[in-house]
Amino acid sequence: MTQEDSALDALVRKRIRGLRSAMGWSLDDLAARCYLSPSTLSRIETGHRRISLDQLSAIARALGTSLDQLVESTADDDVLIRPQHDAARGLTTWMLNRQPGVIVAKLRLTKPAPTSAEALKVHPGRDWFTVLSGAVTLVLGDRRIVVETGQAAEFSTMIPHAFGAHGGPAEALGILDQDGRRTHLRSLPDGGGDEDTEEGRGS
Structure with missing residues (x-):
């Protein structure tokens, strides 16, 4: 995994945890909504488990967002608008x-x-x-x-x-x-x- 991929991976996990917290959900709450065990979800959020595409899609749906939004890059080109x-x-x-x-x-x-x-x-x-x-x-x-x-x-x-x-x-x-x-x-x-x-x- 490149440094850029590693940074995006960490960002995705922070987004999952941040969106869950913003909704006032516990690990159990989100886990039930995306059909994962709380321990699996905890390891995903903390970076101790790789996230499969199926898991990521289920988490995105449960959080009311899209897969694209969950994994979008934070590169400057996504922020700066050049003439x-x-x-x-x-x-x-x-x-x-x-x-x-x-x-x-x-x-x-x-x-x-x-x-x-x-x-x-x-x-x-x-x-x-x-x-x-x-x-x-x-x-x-x-x-x-x-x-x-x-x-x-x-x-x-x-x-x-x-x-x-x-x-x-x-x-x-x-x-x-x-x-x-x-x-x-x-x-x-x-x-x-x-x-x-x-x-x-x-x-």
Whole structure:
């Protein structure tokens, strides 16, 4: 077992003990819920017994959590959110959640919204964003709507649409579904970013 694996193993055992204590359960209480003997559970918590996958799954279910959450890493990459910069599109993005489904992202826009109809995108669903600073031009079909700091917009993405900075750089917090992410953030890399650019700095 590597040092990293050993540290994660110890963390998993602490999580089991911590969740059990937070629920006010004794060893007997949790053992009964996951069909283990109290002595076996005690040795698991104290590191005197290896944990089988079946045991870990049963313990996770009994504690009301998932196996993934019980064994998730504590590496810095799971904590730090690094900007992803696309200079060609004048867009820097901070992905604020990592779960599948709805995407929450902070966006920094430095280029104006496109003017050609060919640049407008259509995809299923709805998008939502609120402007944190500056102003954002939202293009919806033939309409050009300026959304200012403190204002929010929500719209059907079946309408041809695009957005960009209005009169200078702007920052927004957006909620996009998977189709919206593919459409608007498609050219961004999955990891890393250009933190050394002006747009890439800050939070």
